[in-house]
Amino acid sequence: MLDERKIKVLCAVIDSYLREAEPVGSRTISKEYNLGVSSATIRNEMSDLEELGYLSKPHTSAGRIPSDKAYRFYVNNILKENKIQIDIEKKEKIKRVLTRESKELDDLIQNSAKILSAITSYTALALSPQIKKMKLKHIQLVPLDGREILIILVGDSGIVKNTIFRLDQDISPEQVERISNFFNHKLKGLTISDIRKTVTVEVFREFYEYKNLLDSIIPIIINSLEDNDNVEVYLDGVTKIFDFPEYKDMEKAKSFISFIEDKDQLLNVLLNNTLEEGIEITIGEENIYDTIKDCSLITTTYKLGDMIIGKIGVIGPTRMDYLMVISSLKLFSDNLSEILEMLLKR
Amino acid sequence: MLDERKIKVLCAVIDSYLREAEPVGSRTISKEYNLGVSSATIRNEMSDLEELGYLSKPHTSAGRIPSDKAYRFYVNNILKENKIQIDIEKKEKIKRVLTRESKELDDLIQNSAKILSAITSYTALALSPQIKKMKLKHIQLVPLDGREILIILVGDSGIVKNTIFRLDQDISPEQVERISNFFNHKLKGLTISDIRKTVTVEVFREFYEYKNLLDSIIPIIINSLEDNDNVEVYLDGVTKIFDFPEYKDMEKAKSFISFIEDKDQLLNVLLNNTLEEGIEITIGEENIYDTIKDCSLITTTYKLGDMIIGKIGVIGPTRMDYLMVISSLKLFSDNLSEILEMLLKR
């Protein structure tokens, strides 16, 4: 659909615009990208490309800038796998740093965002490991003073979630312990969806006397595991956005930062698709929120075992160095999964 | 030291500048604040005030703006207690909202910051309750699979802190339980500083066989309680800063936001003095960090029982509506303490 030369011209425009952040003129291309044709010819090609929706002009006598469609084409058709190479040395270095600096799971993700932002110069964001994707490693009910029970859930990634629960009936510590042991016995190794199925059927038979109590505790356990509060979004390099000329306008910068600071919106953006494996690229208008319709978002997933449990990525202007960002992200996906594994097996 | 009329002029300048954000001229004052003297007289007074360091001019033919010294004078001598009145109705409303919206301790503080920022239009910041100030309500060691032990610490405010600890020797679940019970018995009700004293002396006598183990666990408990990671800083309304003309300059806005996003710096700022009760005001140059030497910070403390456990406040340009902010903060200090109490006694 696009002939050879149009593609070359398009790539030249994109390449120049990515670097200079200025509309690209026909003369620039004919001089700096030796395509062997004159600026007039380029001009004609560019005119065609504009008609096809790949380029646009800010005003009549300016050069052309790539449209979202152009970036999409570039990403889908030009950035083939072979162009993306990962720097093994760099990867190992990142791994070393991350392993050294991160004691806890949270640190690991936060530090990853930090490094990612540093090496890409874009704002980095990361989704903490999602507990509901994990298997329950341990569950324990601890009677506190009075009628309070502390419910502790330990996921197989080492994530711990506590809830304090207030009873409306008396129950002895020994009974709590029995229930605790029973839960632990029955629920260990299950994921949240398993638990949903299991508890209703089996639990009540053996503990009919505590039906009321169980009726109230079980939803709490499930909620604790499902709750979105469990999902943290880590940010780093928020102010990087100021470095891009497209955000020299105060209002734009303000609304970008407001957006980025809103955890709920960010979660929506990151979780819009249900954690499909691998790199994912959302360009400009493809974003669901208006505020970031001139941003691109590139994310990748990380796993624990064979379960995808989180995401990490960057957000920046559509005029983004896609190749560089993708290469950088590739340094993290595997690394994170491996370090996670290590951190837990330790 | 400042005569009656100088004070009036100074107040007029401050009042006008707080509202208009523009240098104030002598004519403005003689016309809008009827002091009964001509602009020429005001001019002389202002010249004196400049010499005394209360006013300054951005350039020769501009009006005057108040200096930090002026704000300090204003805050110390003009804003007497009697001027600050709290709106009981508003206070109750905030209390209702906070009580309704906040299930957890964290929510409460986060929501408070949100409301505070909304009603003041400045960036709000809040320090989460500090666990090390609290008494230990419960401590429990839970043996997990393998050689892992989960250490759970419950503070009297309901804050729970977990650490997973990996042993380098075998120990049976029963032994863990014995130690757990013993800890619980001995340490319950103590604060961190108490624990430091207690554990070294008493613990080793009864559990000499586990000396190695205890030697490694006790520091972990103490660290967990002391660790600064436990202290969260909540932010809200970061982008409010964009609304002030003094931050129309990109670079300034950028460095402000970078600063605000740096948790460690923020902690330093908030904890510089060791939680002295009541409202505290830091103006411009009084700040320790250069980046915010043209900001003012106003904070107040909140308590649990009679122990000060956290802080909440706002930060904004030195040209800040001190009276309004102080009044707003007064709405929170007591409220927070009361709600906290309720939330825990529930």
Added chain:
DNA sequence: ATTAGCACTCAAAGCCGAGGAGTGCTAACA
């Protein structure tokens, strides 16, 4: 001591013209 008056200063805003980058069209060329 206060004030009116005046000269002086300086930033901000508006205006203008030159410069220049870029386009689109046309006509000539291979």
Added chain:
DNA sequence: TGTTAGCACTCCTCGGCTTTGAGTGCTAAT
């Protein structure tokens, strides 16, 4: 028929210029 040189035209940008007006500081009169 595709390519190119040439040229008129557009429109943004930028520097320089002037104007405006708010404000000061000084002086002399009240």
